[in-house]
Amino acid sequence: MSNNPEIQNKDIVLSVKNVSKSFRLPTEQASGIKQALINWTRGIKGYREQNVLKDISFEVERGDFLGIVGRNGSGKSTLLKLISGIYTPDSGSIAYQGKLVPFIELGVGFNPELTGRENVFLNGAMLGFSRTEIEAMYDDIVSFAELEDFMDQKLKNYSSGMQVRLAFSLAIKAKGDILVLDEVLAVGDEAFQTKCNNFFTEIKKDPSKTVILVTHSMDSVKKYCNKAILIRDGRIVVNGDKNDAANLYTEDNLKSLQTDKHETNENPDKYPLGLNETVPYLKCVPTSEVVLSSQQNFEFDIEYEYTKNEDFDLAFSMLDMTRGGIPYDTGAIPMGRGGSGRHKRHFSLPLNIFNNGTYQITASLRKPDPKNPNETIRIGYTNEENVCSFSISEDAHGSDYALLKYDAVKLTQQ
Ligand SMILES: Nc1ncnc2c1ncn2[C@@H]1O[C@H](COP(=O)(O)OP(=O)(O)OP(=O)(O)O)[C@@H](O)[C@H]1O
Incomplete structure (x- = not known):
């Protein structure tokens, strides 16, 4: 898929065309060959087809910082796995050019029986880097992860946070052209989060690097991305405008706040919770x-x-x-x-x-x-x-850190 001749325009580094993907979910389990045969003659399939992604098309140009947003289960991770070659599409095509580095699922490519150092070299090799190239970026990876003292320990002795840090550092410090990230995985302590945010700010300025980021933070979309797509039930509903994608996603969530609630009713025969004969x-x-x-x-x-x-x-x-x-x-x-x-x-x-x-x-x-x-x-x-x-949801410079804006109250110095 890499360095694909299908991509004529050199500025387009990733092209996803009419991609669909479905999974088979087992329904009725046949308990033996005889049952399977009976099911087959009766036309019982024993599985249900779940269409997770439907006719997805978009293009990413060199230097883009693309946000992929959507509610849980909308198909974002599946799309990242298709882009990274972990899954193959049922129909449609995906083509990219350059070195693509994914950070989308923890544990993939990591061996718990090997040390941190050995895992960096193993993963680097799997990503297509030579030993000399990995040696050149090794110190950078380790220091970003702040794991200098742990690199000779087996990975199975790392805490889950340490494993995430190593995997994330490897993904972002490896000298790839297209970085594919699931931000949900990049959870660390506050200091590590700040480092990741600083990294995003830096990479955003580099016109040779392309980032594809799945995130639930509309703050991140507005701050770092120049484009975004919103996926709803496996279909793209916004393709390009990051503010439209972020705002519509927020609206989707607000709607679900309203409809996902199943109140326990104090008095089910008469009035809903909170209401009564006097205030019906x-x-x-x-x-x-x-x-x-x-x-x-x-x-x-x-x-x-x-x-x-x-x-x-x-x-x-x-x-x-x-x-x-x-x-x-x-x-x-x-x-x-x-x-x-x-x-x-x-x-x-x-x-x-x-x-x-x-x-x-x-x-x-x-x-x-x-x-x-x-x-x-x-x-x-x-x-x-x-x-x-x-x-x-401010278009720029909005903060979700504190409730009040910095100028809402004035701290006086005495
Ligand atoms: N390997 C699989 N086999 C069967 N079903 C799968 C598989 N991978 C994903 N799915 C299903 O596909 C749907 C979309 O999942 P996906 O993980 O892509 O959503 P998502 O948008 O990334 O969600 P989240 O925000 O929760 O990470 C879900 O209903 C999920 O159960």
Whole structure:
């Protein structure tokens, strides 16, 4: 596949054309030749075909930093394995030119009975490097992995974190032309993460190096990639624009936050969790986009029914789904009198002080506490099917490290 004459345009280093891949998942196991024969005569196959990738086509140019994003099980790892030659496509073609170095599955090519040093040389040879070439890059690999003192130990005595570090260092320090990485595997401690991030920043500037990165971090996509593809159920839905791919991926995740929830119902015969005879309906409904920049406001309606003809309040909490915690609570907002029927009120939340992240708005309907005029009592609340979620996703310089933007508060020096 390498240095392929099919690739006419010298700037295109990887070409994936109409690639499909399916797996056979066993269903009914035949328990012997006789059963297998009976199944065969009855047309029972004993397996189910799972079409994991469907008609995938894209091209990567020299110097590109391509992000591949998609939800769990969408087919990203399968695509990387096809690109790396671990799997062959059922149909379509994959061609690349240059030396392709994959880091996609831990353990592949590593032998636990050999030392760290022997594994580096074995893997280097498997990638097509000569002994002299490996010797030249050996120190660099070992020092990036910070494993100088462990290279003569057998790999089976390494912690899993140490093995990841060695494999990742080998992949990125080997002098390949196309680096194929599954970022999910590049988990290390914070210091190692910082080194990897610095490496990404550096390699991004090198026009001769091409990187293909599977990641779940939209921050990484926006920071390092110049292109991205979004895969949904085995098909490419965004091909090229990294901001479109990242934002649509975030939307996919927000939708699943809403639909994946299976609330345990306190009172299954009557009302869903959080609701009751007095508050039979309470729902937050987004009316703006749900993937926003911090310069925008998140707009939403609260739809409610409060059957009592009495004064009531609404209170909202904002949950930080990325870092955890409740960064903001409105306290009780007086809403006037209730009454029968469904009603709707509109709210707008400015996002200017918040960093990147996914947030959720929950609401509670409350009434004044007759015993304590400063307090309210919760009568109903939004269960997880009735909350609403949104994400802040800055196109550039967005951070998901801290909740508040660096200029949201000022540290004073005395
Ligand atoms: N060797 C295999 N045999 C059978 N099914 C497989 C095989 N490899 C992958 N699959 C199936 O293909 C689908 C896609 O898997 P894949 O690992 O490519 O997804 P992914 O997008 O990388 O997911 P994740 O983000 O969780 O890593 C899954 O349903 C998975 O079970």
